[in-house]
Amino acid sequence: MSAAADSSRTSPDQPDPVLIVGHGLAGLVAAYELAQRGVPSTVIDQENAANVGGQAFWSLGGIFCVDSADQRRYGVKDSRTLALRDWLGSAQFDRLDGDDRWPRRWAEAFVDFAHDEMEGYLKGLGLSFLNVGWAERGDGTAEGHGNSVPRFHLTWGTGPEVVRIFREPVERAAQEGLVTFRHRHMVDKILVDEATGRAIGVKGRTLEEDDSPRGVKSDRTGTGDFELFGSAVLVASGGIGGDLDLVKKHWPARLGPKVPQSFVVGVPAHVDGRMIDITQEAGANVINRDRMWHYTEGLQNWKPIWPHHGIRVLPAPSSLWLDATGKRLPPHLYPGADTLGTLKYICSTGYDYTWFITDQAIVAKEFALSGSEQNPDVTNKSYWQVFKYRVLGTKGTPPVQDFYNKGTDFVVRDSLADLVEGMNELVAKTGGDVELDYEQIKEVVEARDGQFDNPYSKDAQAMLASTARSWPCA
The missing domain is CATH 3.50.50.60 (FAD/NAD(P)-binding domain)
Incomplete structure (x- = not known):
């Protein structure tokens, strides 16, 4: 036309x-x-x-x-x-x-x-x-x-x-x-x-x-x-986060060496970066195109609005974080601590996914999801809903429960052995080639959890969690 x-x-x-x-x-x-x-x-x-x-x-x-x-x-x-x-x-x-x-x-x-x-x-x-x-x-x-x-x-x-x-x-x-x-x-x-x-x-x-x-x-x-x-x-046109080809094109070597192939996207498709080149052509000085910020706790949205729609978990620091091979992420790469440091480490493993191992109590107390539509109680300014789900609740907010029950990235089982089996099934289903070893993961879980038996610990994540719990808004 x-x-x-x-x-x-x-x-x-x-x-x-x-x-x-x-x-x-x-x-x-x-x-x-x-x-x-x-x-x-x-x-x-x-x-x-x-x-x-x-x-x-x-x-x-x-x-x-x-x-x-x-x-x-x-x-x-x-x-x-x-x-x-x-x-x-x-x-x-x-x-x-x-x-x-x-x-x-x-x-x-x-x-x-x-x-x-x-x-x-x-x-x-x-x-x-x-x-x-x-x-x-x-x-x-x-x-x-x-x-x-x-x-x-x-x-x-x-x-x-x-x-x-x-x-x-x-x-x-x-x-x-x-x-x-x-x-x-x-x-x-x-x-x-x-x-x-x-x-x-x-x-x-x-x-x-x-x-x-x-x-x-x-x-x-x-x-x-x-x-x-x-x-x-x-x-005032925004960045490139909605265009995965541009993200990969400008991926910095310092976050490599391997560019992740699997992304979920936290912004709509119109965040396409078109105006950056257009502005540069007009004489603007475009700098630091390799400076990026990508979160590492993304989940596929079970109810997407835009292409590759992802939602970020906002975790407090108690969940156990393992890489794709079942190894615990090193200090100080804990949930909510150091996003870019974690991203660099994940890329160094050769895989583009990790695992949170958690339980219902941690999900109810600590898990939140980023985004206005994932927090209707706060978005709609309902003190009653905030109190009902975040203070009195034992299962997490309804959006968290929806991901827990419907999210393709969640594996929910009653025992650790069954959980590891389910994790392996999900990896195989998505074309992965890693088989997690139950005994190895059991040792990691027991060693870490043993550091929470006392109010003091030698484990850096336990120290971080203890500090977090001293904060009234934790």
Whole structure:
């Protein structure tokens, strides 16, 4: 199909809008901040209006705040200095004369914002927190990776609430004429002034209307061309996580040597990274394409919304973690401790899967699933459901129970011997060639569990679990 080109400029007595490519959280925040200053903007996205908010809608809504009122209420002593030390220990910037120059300065600016403004900024817009979570508890060293203290604040309402507090004022600004949305507009090129090199617009294709629900992969049939001009172009289009070919293409050797072949995907297909190359072609300096963050606790979603849809387990540190051959992962690669360290180790084994060995009590007490749709009690702001399932419950939340009963990655048996047999059956069913040895796994389980008979231990995971249990939100 084709149609006449859609070309748009503002009238001479009206300022050109800022063009924002991407209607996810970053795009919404940009439009909100511009509207607060009376600056018009046009928000452009290849998806329909149902997808406003992008990836953030599907998130658990964890917010990085430093020395917040919520932390202090729980007795957490956090500081700007400690948070920046943790950040730099995790980032391990080693290209400070090149690609890491601006990321280092951005890290400092973000930690300053997280300490000085973040909490008040979000609460002023109507956001509130349920508790403070302890993500990435570290590699076991004071100078290395991880958070020294709990500082990821769980939004009451999860990702949809984070989106709402910006979407609603932006929609009001749209009614007042300050913001214009251009849904189903796919940008193919950033227009640049030849004399100055300044970005002055975008061009691309309009797409057929598609009323697919949020997150569902949409049609890409074009209906025509468009050009839009503005005072500036702000690209807020997200990363490459929805395109496995791009992930594999940019996979860094330091996380190798083998690129995993089996992935589950935590973001919709529209997180395709198209705008990165388009922006680079317009003269932007694209850096650190090999810097990636992939979680290692993914499960196939038994009820997928987008291709290869995966859900991440948010484990507290009690589950026993084994590699594909049945060996326990080495210190300090424990659940919830060091994602990239664990990823590097898993890749070194030659296999792209691992095993959690756990029991019903641990599942009920410690297991949570990432994502707004997997936490309806918190997403729907139901204190009663939170209390019923997370405090009084003995089986875990309903979404956790659904994965426990229906998930293809779960093996549930009444004894360890039967469990190992079931694990071998699942490996064979999926084309694997590893047969786990029951006696070997039994020895690993008994050795580890024996370290929990006392309130003290020589086992690093037992120490980590003991520390975790001292945290009221654990």
